[in-house]
Amino acid sequence: MAEISMDEVRHIAMLSRISFSDEELERLRHEFRDIIRWVDKLHELNTEGLPPGADTETCSTSFRKDLTKPSHRADVWRTLAPWCDEEGFKVPRVVE
């Protein structure tokens, strides 16, 4: 994988939910090409039969009792939102 098309970059931008100008997308396409060539180095390694790095030595999920505990108050969190009312966060209308 050495080349990446403008359509692919546009698709990734859409999935990333970021708006870019055509000029920015073109620059990203070039940067992507170089970075992808660089990370393609990993394909030199044979990883057949290996599990994806599951770290069992330093990290195991710690379980705790399933108890109800007080949490941060919803009204405090709502005040952080750019647009809210007493019911919740507000966003532009999605359904007509």
Next chain:
Amino acid sequence: MMAIFPETSWSLQDCSEKLRSGQISSVELCEILLRGIQEKDKRLNALISLFPEQALRQAETMDQLRRVGEAPSPWAGIPILIKDNLCMKDTATTCGSKILEGCVFPYDATVVSLLKQKGFVILGKTNMDEFAMGSSTENSAMGPTRNPWNLDHTPGGSSGGSAAAVAAGFVPCALGSDTGGSIRQPAAFCGVVGMKPTYGFVSRYGLVAFASSLDQVGPLARTVRDVAALVDVISVPDPLDSTSSFLPRQSVVSVLDQGVRGMVIGMPKEYFGEGLDDEVRSGVMKGIQCLRDAGAAVKEISLPKTQYAIATYYILSTAEASSNLARYDGVQYGLRKSGNDELTEMYRNTRRLGFGREVKRRIMLGTYSLSSGYYDAYYSKALRVQEILRREFAEAFRTCQLLVTPTTSTAAFKLGERINDPIAMYLSDALTVSANLVGIPAVSVPCGLTDKRLPIGIQLWAGPFHEQLLLRGAWILEQSLGTLGIPDWEK
């Protein structure tokens, strides 16, 4: 060089002793350091926020408690700074990003609670590459931090604000976070000690996530003993972080002086190859000789697959970042940029305006490697290479107690030198990322200056949860090489 106010060169231990003996009060100490920051940070830009009133109130409380013999710890009343990706109740957390403008989260990160419980006085929050993505602190929306050893050079990153502030004598110590070297690389560039603990050793609750499987909080200070003392404070099992280890913790500071006699220390030859600056090599070799002189057997080993670490890191960390940063969409907190009253347009415009160039690049890269058609070729492949690296390091630690390498291949580079070349910038982390991919602890200790008076860092690595061994080695290095002191950066 003697600092104008000797207090600026005091270590955590010095501050504790002088507060205990009544030579200075916490209010006096905080006032001196706050004044220093207010006067000098205009040039360094190491801080994003400063809380003078709040800090002095806390210092006053600690003085009162000390007077009646109820100081919560030997560290009560000592000033500290924290990186601005750690939440602190009722203070802004920006992560160096415009997208979090105005966000004041209503809770403390666990490490912040632990500092407060011990009586530390948090003076402010330090500058960083946006969302910890960078190696120079140039990716901050609040402008770059400068290196106190030479203002034309970067302090490294992403915890560049914490490293520069400690090096400049603003505070004796600070907290940073390390996802691929973000504590150790700036510590090396600024001539201070910086440590990344084992994954799971320190709680990440309240640390704004960049790459959750790699992020760790850790300390920076001017001495190994201070770093060890801070590790003891912040390494507490935490039910609020599901990756927190519940293994019993043993004091690191209490075993520091046990030395390295009889230890086998591996010197991976791949870290000393092409691209390593001659002055860095010579500084690190001097450090290695000190370890030998202290009774360790240093032997050359090989970690041939570490050449793949940096590419692995940039696939895994960007994939996790693309997912973690999906939450910044203008709905729940921070910036919102409306666009034609349409929801998706609002997300896209908010993220366009709120994120800087590097963060957008990494979100795009991460989205690419997780997307249909490329997942197996990149993300899944990188996870398998990570497993190869884990096995290679586990094998090395079967015969070695520690590993020793340079922290970086060069001393601090100049501002602007790598900012337009992402791959050159990414390679700044080449000698540090494996510790994150493998989940093990590592520390950078100063080992001299280049001819241009820029610091050099030597890095020690240990097996998982062997923080005690790690800092015993670091302490030997410091005993032999000394500390670098505060640079004369105001000339």
